[in-house]
Amino acid sequence: MAQVRERARDALFARVAGPDGPRNRDRIHHAPGPRWFAPDSAICRVHGDTAMFVGGLRALLLQSLHPSAMAAVAAHSGYRGDPWGRLQRTSTFLAVTTFGTTEDAERAVSAVRGVHRRVRGTTADGLPYRADDPHLLKWVHIAETDSFLRAHQRYGAHPLDEAGCDRYVAETALVAEKLGVLEPPRTRAELDRALAAYRPELLGGADARQAARFLLVTPPIPWPARVPYAVLAASAVALLPVWTRARLRLPYLPVAEATVIRLAAAALVKAVRWAMTAPEPVAVPAPEGRLRARTGG
Numbered sequence: 001m002a003q004v005r006e007r008a009r010d011a012l013f014a015r016v017a018g019p020d021g022p023r024n025r026d027r028i029h030h031a032p033g034p035r036w037f038a039p040d041s042a043i044c045r046v047h048g049d050t051a052m053f054v055g056g057l058r059a060l061l062l063q064s065l066h067p068s069a070m071a072a073v074a075a076h077s078g079y080r081g082d083p084w085g086r087l088q089r090t091s092t093f094l095a096v097t098t099f100g101t102t103e104d105a106e107r108a109v110s111a112v113r114g115v116h117r118r119v120r121g122t123t124a125d126g127l128p129y130r131a132d133d134p135h136l137l138k139w140v141h142i143a144e145t146d147s148f149l150r151a152h153q154r155y156g157a158h159p160l161d162e163a164g165c166d167r168y169v170a171e172t173a174l175v176a177e178k179l180g181v182l183e184p185p186r187t188r189a190e191l192d193r194a195l196a197a198y199r200p201e202l203l204g205g206a207d208a209r210q211a212a213r214f215l216l217v218t219p220p221i222p223w224p225a226r227v228p229y230a231v232l233a234a235s236a237v238a239l240l241p242v243w244t245r246a247r248l249r250l251p252y253l254p255v256a257e258a259t260v261i262r263l264a265a266a267a268l269v270k271a272v273r274w275a276m277t278a279p280e281p282v283a284v285p286a287p288e289g290r291l292r293a294r295t296g297g
Helices: 002-017 021-030 042-047 052-063 067-076 083-099 102-118 134-155 162-179 188-201 206-216 223-238 244-248 254-258 260-276 287-295
Strands: 120-122 128-130
Touching: 002 021, 002 083, 021 083, 042 083, 042 134, 042 162, 052 067, 052 083, 052 134, 052 206, 052 223, 052 244, 052 260, 067 120, 067 128, 067 134, 067 206, 083 102, 102 162, 134 162, 134 188, 134 260, 162 188, 206 223, 206 244, 223 254, 223 260, 254 260
Parallel strands: none
Antiparallel strands: 120 128
Protein backbone atom coordinates (compact mmCIF):
# COMPACT_ATOMS: atom_id res chain seq x y z
CA MET A 1 0.00 0.00 0.00
CA ALA A 2 2.86 2.38 0.80
CA GLN A 3 4.35 1.76 -2.65
CA VAL A 4 1.01 2.43 -4.33
CA ARG A 5 0.68 5.67 -2.42
CA GLU A 6 4.21 6.74 -3.31
CA ARG A 7 3.75 6.00 -7.02
CA ALA A 8 0.44 7.86 -7.14
CA ARG A 9 1.93 10.84 -5.31
CA ASP A 10 4.98 11.02 -7.57
CA ALA A 11 2.96 10.68 -10.77
CA LEU A 12 0.46 13.36 -9.79
CA PHE A 13 3.12 15.72 -8.49
CA ALA A 14 5.12 15.35 -11.71
CA ARG A 15 2.06 16.31 -13.76
CA VAL A 16 1.16 19.31 -11.65
CA ALA A 17 4.64 20.61 -10.76
CA GLY A 18 6.71 19.55 -13.78
CA PRO A 19 10.33 18.36 -13.95
CA ASP A 20 11.54 21.14 -11.65
CA GLY A 21 8.88 20.30 -9.07
CA PRO A 22 11.09 18.64 -6.44
CA ARG A 23 13.66 21.43 -6.55
CA ASN A 24 10.98 24.12 -6.44
CA ARG A 25 9.17 22.37 -3.58
CA ASP A 26 12.32 22.22 -1.47
CA ARG A 27 13.03 25.90 -2.00
CA ILE A 28 9.43 27.01 -1.48
CA HIS A 29 8.95 25.17 1.80
CA HIS A 30 12.46 25.01 3.26
CA ALA A 31 14.33 28.16 2.20
CA PRO A 32 14.88 30.41 5.23
CA GLY A 33 13.35 33.84 5.32
CA PRO A 34 10.12 35.72 6.03
CA ARG A 35 6.89 34.80 4.22
CA TRP A 36 3.84 36.81 3.25
CA PHE A 37 1.56 34.40 5.09
CA ALA A 38 1.80 32.43 8.31
CA PRO A 39 1.48 28.62 8.14
CA ASP A 40 -1.90 28.79 9.91
CA SER A 41 -3.31 31.47 7.59
CA ALA A 42 -6.52 30.92 5.65
CA ILE A 43 -4.74 31.13 2.30
CA CYS A 44 -2.28 28.41 3.32
CA ARG A 45 -5.15 26.18 4.39
CA VAL A 46 -7.05 26.66 1.12
CA HIS A 47 -4.11 26.51 -1.27
CA GLY A 48 -2.61 23.52 0.52
CA ASP A 49 -5.69 21.34 0.12
CA THR A 50 -6.40 19.00 -2.80
CA ALA A 51 -9.79 20.63 -3.32
CA MET A 52 -7.72 23.11 -5.36
CA PHE A 53 -7.88 20.67 -8.27
CA VAL A 54 -11.63 21.23 -8.48
CA GLY A 55 -11.31 24.96 -7.89
CA GLY A 56 -8.63 25.40 -10.52
CA LEU A 57 -10.70 23.81 -13.27
CA ARG A 58 -13.78 25.76 -12.22
CA ALA A 59 -11.74 28.99 -12.33
CA LEU A 60 -10.61 28.34 -15.92
CA LEU A 61 -14.19 27.74 -17.03
CA LEU A 62 -15.48 30.84 -15.26
CA GLN A 63 -12.66 33.08 -16.53
CA SER A 64 -13.32 32.00 -20.13
CA LEU A 65 -16.69 33.76 -20.08
CA HIS A 66 -15.01 37.17 -20.35
CA PRO A 67 -14.29 37.79 -24.07
CA SER A 68 -11.09 39.76 -23.46
CA ALA A 69 -9.70 37.24 -20.97
CA MET A 70 -10.54 34.37 -23.31
CA ALA A 71 -9.00 36.13 -26.31
CA ALA A 72 -5.76 36.65 -24.37
CA VAL A 73 -5.68 33.01 -23.26
CA ALA A 74 -6.45 31.69 -26.75
CA ALA A 75 -3.81 33.83 -28.43
CA HIS A 76 -0.98 33.84 -25.89
CA SER A 77 -1.23 31.12 -23.23
CA GLY A 78 -0.60 28.02 -25.33
CA TYR A 79 -3.23 26.13 -23.37
CA ARG A 80 -3.86 23.75 -26.28
CA GLY A 81 -0.27 23.12 -27.32
CA ASP A 82 1.19 23.01 -23.82
CA PRO A 83 -1.62 22.60 -21.27
CA TRP A 84 0.55 20.80 -18.73
CA GLY A 85 3.20 23.49 -18.95
CA ARG A 86 0.59 26.15 -18.26
CA LEU A 87 -0.73 24.17 -15.29
CA GLN A 88 2.78 23.74 -13.91
CA ARG A 89 3.58 27.44 -14.21
CA THR A 90 0.31 28.41 -12.54
CA SER A 91 0.65 25.91 -9.69
CA THR A 92 4.24 26.99 -9.07
CA PHE A 93 3.22 30.65 -8.93
CA LEU A 94 0.45 29.88 -6.42
CA ALA A 95 2.82 27.81 -4.30
CA VAL A 96 5.58 30.44 -4.31
CA THR A 97 3.30 33.36 -3.44
CA THR A 98 1.45 31.37 -0.77
CA PHE A 99 4.23 29.39 0.91
CA GLY A 100 7.53 30.76 -0.41
CA THR A 101 9.82 33.42 0.98
CA THR A 102 8.98 37.07 0.49
CA GLU A 103 11.96 37.43 -1.83
CA ASP A 104 10.87 34.54 -4.06
CA ALA A 105 7.24 35.68 -4.04
CA GLU A 106 8.22 39.20 -5.13
CA ARG A 107 10.38 37.72 -7.89
CA ALA A 108 7.51 35.54 -9.12
CA VAL A 109 5.11 38.49 -9.18
CA SER A 110 7.64 40.61 -11.08
CA ALA A 111 8.04 37.86 -13.69
CA VAL A 112 4.27 37.57 -14.22
CA ARG A 113 3.86 41.31 -14.52
CA GLY A 114 6.60 41.31 -17.16
CA VAL A 115 4.69 38.71 -19.16
CA HIS A 116 1.44 40.65 -18.79
CA ARG A 117 3.02 43.81 -20.22
CA ARG A 118 3.77 41.96 -23.46
CA VAL A 119 0.32 40.39 -23.93
CA ARG A 120 -1.84 42.58 -26.16
CA GLY A 121 -4.29 42.03 -28.98
CA THR A 122 -7.89 42.33 -30.11
CA THR A 123 -10.93 40.16 -29.53
CA ALA A 124 -12.94 38.56 -32.34
CA ASP A 125 -15.17 41.65 -32.23
CA GLY A 126 -12.19 43.96 -32.73
CA LEU A 127 -11.97 45.23 -29.15
CA PRO A 128 -8.41 45.84 -27.92
CA TYR A 129 -7.18 44.14 -24.77
CA ARG A 130 -4.00 44.02 -22.74
CA ALA A 131 -3.24 41.55 -19.98
CA ASP A 132 -2.02 44.25 -17.59
CA ASP A 133 -5.37 46.07 -17.71
CA PRO A 134 -6.39 46.37 -14.01
CA HIS A 135 -10.03 45.71 -14.89
CA LEU A 136 -9.17 42.45 -16.66
CA LEU A 137 -6.71 41.47 -13.94
CA LYS A 138 -9.44 41.96 -11.36
CA TRP A 139 -11.77 39.62 -13.23
CA VAL A 140 -9.14 36.89 -13.36
CA HIS A 141 -8.43 37.37 -9.67
CA ILE A 142 -12.01 37.27 -8.41
CA ALA A 143 -12.85 34.27 -10.60
CA GLU A 144 -9.90 32.38 -9.09
CA THR A 145 -10.61 33.48 -5.53
CA ASP A 146 -14.29 32.56 -5.74
CA SER A 147 -13.51 29.20 -7.34
CA PHE A 148 -10.80 28.19 -4.89
CA LEU A 149 -12.92 29.21 -1.91
CA ARG A 150 -16.08 27.47 -3.09
CA ALA A 151 -14.21 24.27 -3.88
CA HIS A 152 -12.56 24.34 -0.47
CA GLN A 153 -15.82 24.94 1.35
CA ARG A 154 -17.40 21.96 -0.37
CA TYR A 155 -14.51 19.48 -0.62
CA GLY A 156 -11.72 20.76 1.63
CA ALA A 157 -10.59 18.74 4.62
CA HIS A 158 -11.17 21.68 6.98
CA PRO A 159 -13.68 24.22 5.60
CA LEU A 160 -13.37 27.77 6.88
CA ASP A 161 -15.86 29.52 9.11
CA GLU A 162 -17.34 32.85 8.04
CA ALA A 163 -14.47 34.87 9.47
CA GLY A 164 -11.99 32.50 7.86
CA CYS A 165 -13.60 33.02 4.45
CA ASP A 166 -13.20 36.78 4.87
CA ARG A 167 -9.56 36.29 5.87
CA TYR A 168 -8.95 34.19 2.78
CA VAL A 169 -10.38 36.84 0.46
CA ALA A 170 -8.33 39.54 2.23
CA GLU A 171 -5.12 37.50 2.00
CA THR A 172 -5.55 36.82 -1.72
CA ALA A 173 -6.08 40.56 -2.17
CA LEU A 174 -2.48 41.16 -1.07
CA VAL A 175 -1.16 39.10 -4.00
CA ALA A 176 -3.71 40.62 -6.37
CA GLU A 177 -2.59 44.16 -5.57
CA LYS A 178 1.02 43.25 -6.23
CA LEU A 179 -0.05 41.91 -9.64
CA GLY A 180 -1.73 45.21 -10.48
CA VAL A 181 -5.34 44.70 -9.39
CA LEU A 182 -6.97 47.88 -8.12
CA GLU A 183 -9.23 47.67 -5.07
CA PRO A 184 -9.63 43.87 -4.93
CA PRO A 185 -12.41 42.58 -2.67
CA ARG A 186 -11.42 41.90 0.94
CA THR A 187 -14.48 40.10 2.28
CA ARG A 188 -16.69 37.38 0.89
CA ALA A 189 -19.57 39.84 0.55
CA GLU A 190 -17.36 42.18 -1.48
CA LEU A 191 -16.27 39.24 -3.61
CA ASP A 192 -19.90 38.37 -4.38
CA ARG A 193 -20.64 41.97 -5.33
CA ALA A 194 -17.58 42.16 -7.56
CA LEU A 195 -18.63 38.99 -9.42
CA ALA A 196 -22.14 40.36 -9.90
CA ALA A 197 -20.73 43.61 -11.29
CA TYR A 198 -18.84 41.73 -14.03
CA ARG A 199 -21.82 39.61 -15.07
CA PRO A 200 -23.00 41.93 -17.91
CA GLU A 201 -19.54 41.54 -19.52
CA LEU A 202 -19.54 37.73 -19.41
CA LEU A 203 -20.73 36.76 -22.85
CA GLY A 204 -19.10 33.40 -23.48
CA GLY A 205 -18.67 32.82 -27.19
CA ALA A 206 -17.11 30.32 -29.57
CA ASP A 207 -13.62 30.52 -28.02
CA ALA A 208 -15.02 29.97 -24.53
CA ARG A 209 -17.08 26.97 -25.66
CA GLN A 210 -14.08 25.47 -27.46
CA ALA A 211 -11.97 25.93 -24.33
CA ALA A 212 -14.65 24.27 -22.21
CA ARG A 213 -14.79 21.33 -24.60
CA PHE A 214 -11.01 21.00 -24.53
CA LEU A 215 -10.89 21.14 -20.72
CA LEU A 216 -13.84 18.86 -20.08
CA VAL A 217 -14.08 16.43 -23.01
CA THR A 218 -10.77 16.18 -24.86
CA PRO A 219 -7.98 16.92 -22.36
CA PRO A 220 -4.56 15.37 -23.11
CA ILE A 221 -4.53 12.86 -20.28
CA PRO A 222 -3.73 9.12 -20.31
CA TRP A 223 -6.61 6.67 -20.54
CA PRO A 224 -6.23 5.28 -16.99
CA ALA A 225 -6.90 8.78 -15.66
CA ARG A 226 -9.99 9.41 -17.78
CA VAL A 227 -12.56 8.29 -15.22
CA PRO A 228 -11.08 10.27 -12.28
CA TYR A 229 -10.71 13.29 -14.54
CA ALA A 230 -14.36 12.97 -15.61
CA VAL A 231 -15.35 13.16 -11.96
CA LEU A 232 -13.12 16.20 -11.49
CA ALA A 233 -14.64 17.87 -14.56
CA ALA A 234 -18.21 17.14 -13.47
CA SER A 235 -17.54 18.51 -9.98
CA ALA A 236 -16.04 21.72 -11.40
CA VAL A 237 -19.06 22.24 -13.65
CA ALA A 238 -21.42 21.54 -10.74
CA LEU A 239 -19.83 24.41 -8.79
CA LEU A 240 -20.42 26.93 -11.57
CA PRO A 241 -23.35 29.36 -11.29
CA VAL A 242 -26.40 28.01 -13.10
CA TRP A 243 -26.54 31.00 -15.46
CA THR A 244 -23.11 30.10 -16.92
CA ARG A 245 -24.24 26.74 -18.30
CA ALA A 246 -26.09 28.05 -21.37
CA ARG A 247 -23.25 30.40 -22.26
CA LEU A 248 -20.78 27.52 -22.23
CA ARG A 249 -23.32 24.97 -23.51
CA LEU A 250 -22.89 22.84 -20.43
CA PRO A 251 -25.66 20.69 -18.95
CA TYR A 252 -27.46 21.49 -15.71
CA LEU A 253 -28.37 18.33 -13.80
CA PRO A 254 -29.34 19.51 -10.30
CA VAL A 255 -30.27 16.11 -8.87
CA ALA A 256 -27.14 14.36 -10.15
CA GLU A 257 -24.94 17.29 -9.15
CA ALA A 258 -26.29 17.26 -5.60
CA THR A 259 -25.95 13.51 -5.16
CA VAL A 260 -23.86 11.29 -7.43
CA ILE A 261 -21.40 13.93 -8.63
CA ARG A 262 -20.93 15.44 -5.19
CA LEU A 263 -20.30 12.07 -3.54
CA ALA A 264 -17.94 10.93 -6.31
CA ALA A 265 -16.01 14.20 -6.19
CA ALA A 266 -15.68 14.06 -2.41
CA ALA A 267 -14.29 10.53 -2.68
CA LEU A 268 -11.87 11.57 -5.44
CA VAL A 269 -10.56 14.60 -3.55
CA LYS A 270 -10.14 12.48 -0.44
CA ALA A 271 -8.24 9.82 -2.40
CA VAL A 272 -5.93 12.43 -3.94
CA ARG A 273 -5.38 13.95 -0.50
CA TRP A 274 -4.42 10.53 0.82
CA ALA A 275 -2.00 10.00 -2.07
CA MET A 276 -0.42 13.45 -1.77
CA THR A 277 0.00 13.39 2.01
CA ALA A 278 3.17 11.82 3.33
CA PRO A 279 2.37 8.98 5.73
CA GLU A 280 3.10 9.45 9.40
CA PRO A 281 6.31 7.68 10.50
CA VAL A 282 5.68 4.47 12.40
CA ALA A 283 7.49 4.17 15.71
CA VAL A 284 9.57 0.99 15.84
CA PRO A 285 10.51 -0.27 19.31
CA ALA A 286 14.17 -0.68 20.08
CA PRO A 287 15.47 -4.26 19.85
CA GLU A 288 15.85 -4.56 23.60
CA GLY A 289 12.28 -3.36 24.05
CA ARG A 290 10.98 -6.07 21.73
CA LEU A 291 13.10 -8.63 23.59
CA ARG A 292 11.69 -7.57 26.97
CA ALA A 293 8.15 -7.81 25.57
CA ARG A 294 8.79 -11.35 24.39
CA THR A 295 10.43 -12.54 27.63
CA GLY A 296 8.23 -10.63 30.01
CA GLY A 297 11.23 -8.65 31.28
